[in-house]
Amino acid sequence: MIFLKPAGLLFTLFLLCPGAGVLAQQQTIQGSLKTADGKPVPHASVTVRNPQDRIVAFKTSDASGNFSIVLPAEAPLDSLRLLVNHLGYAGVNLPILRERSRYDITLEEKPIDLSEVNVKSRPRIDTRGDTLRYDVGSFAKAEDRSIGDVLKRMPGMEVSESGQIKYNGQNISNLYIDGDDLLDDKYAIGTKTIPHAMVQKLEVLQNHQPLKVLKNKALSDRVALNLVIKDEARLKLTGQVKAGAGLPHQYDSELNSILFNKKYKMLNVAKGNNVGEDLASDFTAFGLSDMLTGAGNSRPQALLSSGTAGSPPLPKQRYYFNNSGSLNLNNLVNLKNGLQLKANINGLLDGNDMAYNSWSELYLGNDTIRYSEWQDIGRDPFLTGVSLTAMANEEEHYFSNVFKLNYSGDRGSSALLSNDMDMRQGLHNRLCDFSNTLEYTPALKNGNVINLYWYVNHFNQPQTLIITPGINEEVLNAGMPLAGIRQFGETPTWFSRASAAYRLTKGLIRQRYRTGVINEWQRLHSALRLTQTDGRETPYARSDDNNLHWQRHQFFVDGTYEYKQGPWEATATLPLAVLRIAYHDDAFALDESKSRLLFNPSMRLKRMTTREDYLSLDYRYTNQMGNINGVFRGAVLTNYRSIEANDAGLQERDSHNIGLRYHFQRAISMLFMNAGVTYTRSTANTIAASVVTDNIARTVLLPINNDVSSVNLNAGVSRFIFALGATASLSASWSTSRFNQLLNGETLPFNNRSLTVNPAFEVRLFDKISFNYNGTGTWTTSRLVLEEASAHVPDRQIRRFDQSIGLSYSPLKRTFLRVNGRHQYTSQAQLNDISYFFADANIRYTLAKWRTDIELNLTNLADITSYETYSLSANRLGYSHYQLRGRMAVLKCVFNL
Known part of the structure; x- marks a missing residue:
């Protein structure tokens, strides 16, 4: 990019170099997704996971229901599994065989309530109505300390150097802790101090109405965040x-x-x-x-x-x-x-x-x-x-x-x-x-x-x-x-x-x-x-x-x-x-x-x-x-x-x-x-x-x-x-x-x-x-x-x-x-x-x-x-x-x- 001066270019080359060896001897698996009556299933999530349940490769099926996934050369085929998920269809979980490179799969229809969607792949997000929930543990890393460290990594979130938080470009109006507004609008101290290990989920409350007496009685375009604390973390006093x-x-x-x-x-x-x-x-x-x-x-x-x-x-x-x-x-x-x-x-x-x-x-x-x-x-x-x-x-x-x-x-x-x-x-x-x-x-x-x-x-x-x-x-x-x-x-x-x-x-x-x-x-x-x-x-x-x-x-x-x-x-x-x-x-x-x-x-x-x-x-x-x-x-x-x-x-x-x-x-x-x-x-x-x-x-x-x-x-x-x-x-x-x-x-x-x-x-x-x-x-x-x-x-x-x-x-x-x-x-x-x-x-x-x-x-x-x-x-x-x-x-x- 035009941004990269010499120092930035060196770091970029460092990032790209490990990929050179990965391109060698890659393996590909292909397949198609159809219903029982032969109709293609487009836009399905197709993932390959290792025994630790980590994603190795990911693709979505095209308009004809076809998919093609390139696997890393070092991935051991005998231990990998192929998972297929799509709204309205039952999930599929198949082992990947070394001697097999094509998987034609028939999906079973399974209607679900669209008001409640749960993504079970890590990292996890689920949604219900106007509330979006991030599973904090799915985004946290071992070196992280505070919830602010994890927030910066969540897609859709922006955290400025001053500590102000935006969701998809919009300033949040409140930061709640288990539904209580402990910090008012001075929430930067919370994101810097609260350990991420205490937080189970981060909820994004869209169209948020802070007054319960006005809920469903007045329109709102506010966005608020709520930290859902783990049950075990509620029981004791902690600190540092x-x-x-x-x-x-x-x-x-x-x-x-x-x-x-x-x-x-x-x-x-x-x-x-x-x-x-x-x-x-x-x-x-x-x-x-x-x-x-x-x-x-x-x-x-x-x-x-x-x-x-x-x-x-x-x-x-x-x-x-x-x-x-x-x-x-x-x-x-x-x-x-x-x-x-x-x-x-x-x-x-x-x-x-x-x-x-x-x-x-x-x-x-x-x-x-x-x-x-x-x-x-x-x-x-x-x-x-x-x-x-x-x-x-x-x-x-x-x-x-x-x-x-x-x-x-x-x-x-x-x-x-x-x-x-x-x-x-x-x-x-x-x-x-x-x-x-x-x-x-x-x-x-x-x-x-x-x-x-x-x-x-x-x-x-x-x-x-x-x-x-x-x-x-x-x-x-x-x-x-x-x-x-x-x-x-x-x-x-x-x-x-x-x-x-x-x-x-x-x-x-x-x-x-x-x-x-x-x-x-x-x-x-x-x-x-x-x-x-x-x-x-x-x-x-x-x-x-x-x-x-x-x-x-x-x-x-x-x-x-x-x-x-x-x-x-x-x-x-x-x-x-x-x-x-x-x-x-x-x-x-x-x-x-x-x-x-x-x-x-x-x-x-x-x-x-x-x-x-x-x-x-x-x-x-x-x-x-x-x-x-x-x-x-x-x-x-x-x-x-x-x-x-x-x-x-x-x-x-x-x-x-x-x-x-x-x-x-x-x-x-x-x-x-x-x-x-x-x-x-x-x-x-x-x-x-x-x-x-x-x-x-x-x-x-x-x-x-x-x-x-x-x-x-x-x-x-x-x-x-x-x-x-x-x-x-x-x-x-x-x-x-x-x-x-x-x-x-x-x-x-x-x-x-x-x-x-x-x-x-x-x-x-x-x-x-x-x-x-x-x-x-x-x-x-x-x-x-x-x-x-x-x-x-x-x-x-x-x-x-x-x-x-x-x-x-x-x-x-x-x-x-x-x-x-x-x-x-x-x-x-x-x-x-x-x-x-x-x-x-x-x-x-x-x-x-x-x-x-x-x-x-x-x-x-x-x-x-x-x-x-x-x-x-x-x-x-x-x-x-x-x-x-x-x-x-x-x-x-x-x-x-």
């Missing part, structure tokens, strides 16, 4: 103690305890390390709570930041210099009266450093502006969070009350050199966020359902950015030198959403009618202070402080209509809202109010083309109003290089979104495919205008219409290859977007295009060797759509190839050796190509008597301590250079309790 130490001055430790029975479930984990593992990722939420509850609000983004460079496209362990400790407690109890109580408590203490330098070029119609930045950052973040849930999920009613409290902060400091300006920065953050969600959904005697809902939230994130000595005195202090700068900003917010709904569950068209109110109160306060050389602190003279008060109140009614008949499903939601927004700031004589009547319809049409496949069409129109971040008038130094303010009214944006998606699956043959196309067009009445100089950029929101449009195409296929015992997948996406930028008085229309291709493959060879490959190829192009300026702003394209390859070998019983390689190649016209090859190794030995693993991890064997990368966004080309962790060796003991 991990202790590791290494060079240079490394430690890695973990203690976890697990109990999953019907009454009580717990997953408690304590960790500490300085080997580069980001423990904050265990607390990552995948954005599902708002989707399920509709509790999202217009929470403003953080105002201030300390730098302009992002993170490198590498696993965080490569560049994360840390000293971290975390506690993650998840406990759930089911009471006899049907009430479920749950507590999720977490905490994190962290200290980390990051060193980088970067430059960026900003291309204008007749000019180029260049920025450079060298920064050494030290951060000390902390995080605490508590979530307390009381829930009763019964067929007659649903009740839930969820209280959440999060308090976190970060004190960061850095030494920075930018365009020959030498300075020190400090950024202090505090975040306090609490909310309560109350929901009650009872079913009435006539079968209809009522829903009462109330969500209330308070949020605030005060920030202070300190810069010494002062910089950009020409812009900030009339050319007079400065001793320092202090920028403060916060946006305390109160938000409430209350609604009542009535659902009609009978009739050809099911209906739901809802009414409610949304209330929001915010205050944006900021202060920019300059410390003069004589020690006096003075306000920024060219702008007053922000003291903006904001209110948003909305009354809404909506109707939802659902239709399901045969293969057709249709859903339409017609919401109507009266919105009033008022905001004022006395310092700027600002006193505005807006009232709008909003109509934001959405609809979805779905057709089942077969029992497993469907085609869906979605359309959504949204008429959105801006938030408080778009109307403040006072200047805010958002980072050392940018000043932002606004000179426009409230932003209004109209968006049309239409998407077409096709879902294809064949559970029996373990083939999963998906494809989709999405088109989005939005029009706003404001545009961000920037005046950029060599040292600072001033951005103002202006009242100028701005159109943005984008198209996205994506497709994916995942297949289990029985003949090889391998899982293979290929996904691709292509997107294009067109938008405008207003820079230094010029309107510059840009067209960005991106193509991404992701092949993946995993195979087991000779029962002792496993080989896996994952690749990503990305082509990103930015083009200025303006003929008179395009000569100065040429098209830019970045090509990046990222390939990972792994080889596992078990030379002795209970001994596992794994070597991983990762090759990255980046190419940008007129700049030097960048290429890296990272290598890691791991060896593990299991002491079965002591239930202990001894493990040696060798990281970054090539000792690569610096990393370069390019980035491309509209008319900005960036280069960044990062410091990486060097070679490490950690010896770890894992005690299984």
Whole structure:
């Protein structure tokens, strides 16, 4: 493939070489499949198995019922068996004879219930209705530890580096453990910690409805996963103690305890390390709570930041210099009266450093502006969070009350050199966020359902950015030198959403009618202070402080209509809202109010083309109003290089979104495919205008219409290859977007295009060797759509190839050796190509008597301590250079309790 650079090519040749000898002296058996009356039987599964019941070869019969199977040369014919399976026919199991090469078989018809299909060949999948079940043991390998290791190997499943899970291209909405949602949407800790040996089956719940009172009463397109725990694993408390130490001055430790029975479930984990593992990722939420509850609000983004460079496209362990400790407690109890109580408590203490330098070029119609930045950052973040849930999920009613409290902060400091300006920065953050969600959904005697809902939230994130000595005195202090700068900003917010709904569950068209109110109160306060050389602190003279008060109140009614008949499903939601927004700031004589009547319809049409496949069409129109971040008038130094303010009214944006998606699956043959196309067009009445100089950029929101449009195409296929015992997948996406930028008085229309291709493959060879490959190829192009300026702003394209390859070998019983390689190649016209090859190794030995693993991890064997990368966004080309962790060796003991 075009992905393979020299390193990747060597690994590919290694994979292909063992096959050369296998092609010699292969043997073939042929045959035909017919019914008793002579009709051919096409698409039957024909497998050859060895005495260990492993698949040696696999084929399906063609349209005429014929099959031909090539056997490996080393396969002993006297011990092999021929198995034939087909829905609606009795299975056939025949011994293969050395002197016989043709098998003409008559199949006996045996009708079965298609609502329950069981594939008995290993690995096993069975399906019943909308639930697909993977047998975990069929996909697990001896070297696997957690359920996450096995998930990555299952056809149809995708697990990102962050831990987010997709099934056939769709994000999952929940991860249940024996039907209980112990971890909410922070399930990454579960997939990394739960041993796969505890799990009997993985269930994929398609068209999942989390509320039992709405089951078969409301349509749903959600997908959820459920881990079915083995009976013996439910009976006792299990866990692990991990202790590791290494060079240079490394430690890695973990203690976890697990109990999953019907009454009580717990997953408690304590960790500490300085080997580069980001423990904050265990607390990552995948954005599902708002989707399920509709509790999202217009929470403003953080105002201030300390730098302009992002993170490198590498696993965080490569560049994360840390000293971290975390506690993650998840406990759930089911009471006899049907009430479920749950507590999720977490905490994190962290200290980390990051060193980088970067430059960026900003291309204008007749000019180029260049920025450079060298920064050494030290951060000390902390995080605490508590979530307390009381829930009763019964067929007659649903009740839930969820209280959440999060308090976190970060004190960061850095030494920075930018365009020959030498300075020190400090950024202090505090975040306090609490909310309560109350929901009650009872079913009435006539079968209809009522829903009462109330969500209330308070949020605030005060920030202070300190810069010494002062910089950009020409812009900030009339050319007079400065001793320092202090920028403060916060946006305390109160938000409430209350609604009542009535659902009609009978009739050809099911209906739901809802009414409610949304209330929001915010205050944006900021202060920019300059410390003069004589020690006096003075306000920024060219702008007053922000003291903006904001209110948003909305009354809404909506109707939802659902239709399901045969293969057709249709859903339409017609919401109507009266919105009033008022905001004022006395310092700027600002006193505005807006009232709008909003109509934001959405609809979805779905057709089942077969029992497993469907085609869906979605359309959504949204008429959105801006938030408080778009109307403040006072200047805010958002980072050392940018000043932002606004000179426009409230932003209004109209968006049309239409998407077409096709879902294809064949559970029996373990083939999963998906494809989709999405088109989005939005029009706003404001545009961000920037005046950029060599040292600072001033951005103002202006009242100028701005159109943005984008198209996205994506497709994916995942297949289990029985003949090889391998899982293979290929996904691709292509997107294009067109938008405008207003820079230094010029309107510059840009067209960005991106193509991404992701092949993946995993195979087991000779029962002792496993080989896996994952690749990503990305082509990103930015083009200025303006003929008179395009000569100065040429098209830019970045090509990046990222390939990972792994080889596992078990030379002795209970001994596992794994070597991983990762090759990255980046190419940008007129700049030097960048290429890296990272290598890691791991060896593990299991002491079965002591239930202990001894493990040696060798990281970054090539000792690569610096990393370069390019980035491309509209008319900005960036280069960044990062410091990486060097070679490490950690010896770890894992005690299984």
